[in-house]
Amino acid sequence: MTTDASFMASNTPLDPSRTPADTSLETVSTADNALQASAANSLLASPNTLMLNDLLNDKDTPWQVHNCKIIDKSVTQEQLLPFIYHYDALSDELKQLHPLTGNLLKQFQTPMSAQQAAQLLGLEAALVPTPWMVKVTGTLVMFCERLQIALRLKFTNTAKDYDPVYTTTAEKAVEASMQDWNFYGDIFVLNKGNKPLVMTLDHDWIEIPQLAEYQLLPGEYGLAALALLEESKSHITNLEDAINQRLI
Structure with missing residues (x-):
């Protein structure tokens, strides 16, 4: 497996603010960068x-x-869900009869089973579906x-x-x-x-x-x-x- 460093090829342009080098090493480096840029453009x-x-x-x-x-x-069907998931699965009629107020809002994110949600709402268990x-x-x-x-x-x-x-x-x-x-x-x-x-x-x-x-x-x-x-x-x-x- 190769590393990210060896995997990547850079096409970063030369820095236009760089001044001409006085040493031979810097001159060689500039020439190398130019060759690399030319090779990248050709590729x-x-x-x-x-x-x-x-x-x-x-x-x-x-x-x-x-x-x-x-x-x-x-x-x-054994995983618990936040109460709001069970509430959202109710029919519109049941939501109107049991609006999200008071204690129900406090239980918004509490994980529970569908049966526990039914008990909290005061409903028969069959009325709250289990996903x-x-x-x-x-x-x-x-x-x-x-x-x-x-x-x-x-x-x-x-x-x-x-x-x-x-x-x-x-x-x-x-x-x-x-x-x-x-x-x-x-x-x-x-x-x-x-x-x-x-x-x-x-x-x-x-x-x-x-x-x-x-x-x-x-x-x-x-x-x-x-x-x-x-x-x-x-x-x-x-x-x-x-x-x-x-x-x-």
Whole structure:
């Protein structure tokens, strides 16, 4: 695994306020910076250079899904929820009969079961539904065989500890919760192709070296890639199929 420092290539422009150097070392350094800037410009302008941003946006890039795994699938009705969740699940008629005043407001964030919420409201237990609490996490690899580029990713149904879902069965709860799944966390990129690969971010960029191992996409570049993946996941058709097959 390479470090972030070795992973990143800088395109920082030369400081225009710097005065000409009097020593040979400073002269050599200035020349080196100029050569690096020239090489960077050539890399970005080269028609052979691939842009990861474009590949993630391009509907015609033939991404395949490999090694999709469910790491955790928890579906329970035993988890406690803040009182406000149970209150929000009430019918409008019951909310009008039991407005949030006095002691109820004090219990706003108190974790409790649906049965305890019913007791607090003075209702029959059947009138306060008990949700299924769903948490799904998994991993997968998106791979473009033609370009020999891959991304190792993590996905989940929710960024919270659990997603409360009001359905009749656990199976329907998982299905409903996974309607809005998303990628999260670190992104690792594998570039085994024969073309340079870069990713841009505003006025900056990084080069992703051609190596036989995955490399962490650092900092804001990882966040930008997550945003691009969220925009693109609907047209990568086998993403949904691969995840659903593992959930069954």
